[in-house]
Amino acid sequence: MKESENVFPEFNYYLNAFISSSRSVLWIMNAEYNKIEGWHKWYADKEPDELTKIMLKGIVDARNRSLKKEPLYANKYITLGDDQCYTDLMEILESLVGRELI
Incomplete structure (x- = not known):
């Protein structure tokens, strides 16, 4: 990433914005769609599996x-x-910097 930071200096800004906004998607969808017929059933059917729950917890922790x-x-x-x-x-590679390799 170091060699790319001058090419994409705003990457970390967008990373933080993405993590912050991704946490809000379902809340916004619920506020927008909760009066639409079928929304509650659709939402209830989207129970995440265990791997998805781990990923979602990681997003919450990162946010x-x-x-x-x-x-x-x-x-x-x-x-x-x-x-x-x-x-x-x-x-391992960093431990080899400055050493003569054979």
């Missing part, structure tokens, strides 16, 4: 952090593996 603590900033990292077992390749 709360962005608005109440500090802005979100994009960060560069590279991992190899999955969510159970992974290696942070950036950490």
Whole structure:
């Protein structure tokens, strides 16, 4: 991201705006559509699965952090593996900076 920050300096601004506004979509839809026939049934049928609930909680946590603590900033990292077992390749590569490699 560092090499891109001059190309897209407003990225972090838009990231925070996106997280903040995405949290409000269903509230606004409910306010706009709650008197339309079929809305409540449609909304009730949209119960998220467990993975979606985890993602939605992450959005809520990110939004709360962005608005109440500090802005979100994009960060560069590279991992190899999955969510159970992974290696942070950036950490390894950074430890090699300035070293002579054979």
